[in-house]
Amino acid sequence: xxxxxxxxDMDLVSGIAAFESKQFSRAVGLLAPLAEQGNVEAQYRMAxxxxxxxxxxxxxxxxxxxxxxxxxxxxxxxxHGLGFMYMEGECTDKNPAKAVEWFRKAADQGLIGSLTxxxxxxxxxxxxxxxxxxxxxxxxxxxxxxRATTLS
Numbered sequence: 001x002x003x004x005x006x007x008x009d010m011d012l013v014s015g016i017a018a019f020e021s022k023q024f025s026r027a028v029g030l031l032a033p034l035a036e037q038g039n040v041e042a043q044y045r046m047a048x049x050x051x052x053x054x055x056x057x058x059x060x061x062x063x064x065x066x067x068x069x070x071x072x073x074x075x076x077x078x079x080h081g082l083g084f085m086y087m088e089g090e091c092t093d094k095n096p097a098k099a100v101e102w103f104r105k106a107a108d109q110g111l112i113g114s115l116t117x118x119x120x121x122x123x124x125x126x127x128x129x130x131x132x133x134x135x136x137x138x139x140x141x142x143x144x145x146x147r148a149t150t151l152s
Contacts, residue, residue, distance in 0.1 A: 011030045011031075011033070011034060012030075012031070012034055012039060012041060012042060014030050015027050015029075015030030015031035015034065015042060015045070016031075016041065016045065018030060019031070019045045019048075019049070022054075023055075024049055024054040024055025024056075025055040025056075026055075027045065027049065027055055028046070028049060028055040028056050031045055031046050032046060035066055038069070038073075040069070040070040040073040040074075040075045040078065041070075041075070043066040043067070043069050043070040043073075043075075043078070044066070044067065044070040044075055044077055044078045044081070046062070046063075046066045047062070047063045047064075047065075047066035047067035047070065047078070047081065048063075048081070050062040050063035050066065051063035051067075051085075051090065051091055060090070060091040060092075061091070063085075063091045064085060064091040064092045067081050067082045067085060067091070068082055071102060071105070076105075076106045076109035076110075076111050076114075077106075077111070079102045079103075079105045079106035079109070079111075079114070080102070080103065080106040080111050080113060080114045080117075082102045083098075083099045083100075083101075083102035083103040083106060083114065083117070084099070084117075086098040086099035086102065087099035087103075087117070087121075087127070095127075096121070096126050096127025096128075097127045097128070098127075099121070099127050100118065100121055100127040100128050103117050103118045103121070104118060107138070107141075112142050112143065115138050115139075115141055115142035116138075116139070116142045116144065118138050119134075119135045119136075119138035119139040119142060119144075119147075120135070122134045122135035122138060123135035123151065132151050135148075135151055136148040136149075136151050139151070
């Protein structure tokens, strides 16, 4: 590891630790520069803090921008987060079809919450054509065999 990358790694580790221990002001100070440089882990956490006003004033535009960047870079948790933003109309316009698209990407990475949310969307026909067979398949894949068998 080069000496140049070491301070960035330490800031990331320290920033994530501050985030996890709810020291949000400290987390913002450590993660904001890394998020600006394109670090997806920092972007994801900055998006959460900006969305919820943790360690800063709520900033929906920043939250959406960072969540989308991290999601596009392939971070499953950010894909799930972006799906929720579209599903609920938080920080962006409500768009159930886009929510399905992002939940599917996160589900493809094995995120149980995304699989379950996607199953519910197929069950209800929200953002997609109602498809109970697809809902059953997704519930089963998420480990909810009982829920999959109760759909008819």
